[in-house]
Amino acid sequence: MTPTSHHPTAAPAQRVVASYPTYAAAEQAVDYLSDQRFPVEHVAIVGRGLHSYEQVTGRMTWAKAAGYQAAGGAVLGALFGWILGLFDLVNPLVSGALLALYGAIVGAVLGAVLGLVGHALTGGRRDFASISAFRADSYDLLVDDTHAAQATQMLAAPGAPSRT
The missing domain is CATH 3.30.70 (Alpha-Beta Plaits)
Incomplete structure (x- = not known):
């Protein structure tokens, strides 16, 4: 060597x-x-x-905090549900589309709750949305x-x- x-x-x-x-x-x-x-x-x-x-894009309200996270959770939940249906990991009688729909609903609800909790944890110190860059x-x-x-x-x- x-x-x-x-x-x-x-x-x-x-x-x-x-x-x-x-x-x-x-x-x-x-x-x-x-x-x-x-x-x-x-x-x-x-x-x-x-x-x-850091470009400030707008005010962060409770509704926006819940909405942004709900949208992300819905997409992730739908993808997870679709994959379960695709590989028949759950009862084959349940279609992949139905599992994707259920996943989207559950993901949206969980995302909204997490968005609200996250916004509450800021304690009003950061009531705005922004995009950071160099x-x-x-x-x-x-x-x-x-x-x-x-x-x-x-x-x-x-x-x-x-x-x-």
């Missing part, structure tokens, strides 16, 4: 070949390189200056040193995506 057989090899050195203000612009640049037959497996998109971002100030394209000059040249060519 060689000493390196149990350890991953070190990542190749990389350097920044371009910076973009949005992820979509960086993604477009990588797509452009791919279209030009550049070996994109040597490219990484790195977000710089990451920030947590944002970056800019996005750099890092390319392995062995391919960086070629990528830089390709991204500077006419027709390459803009960096602004």
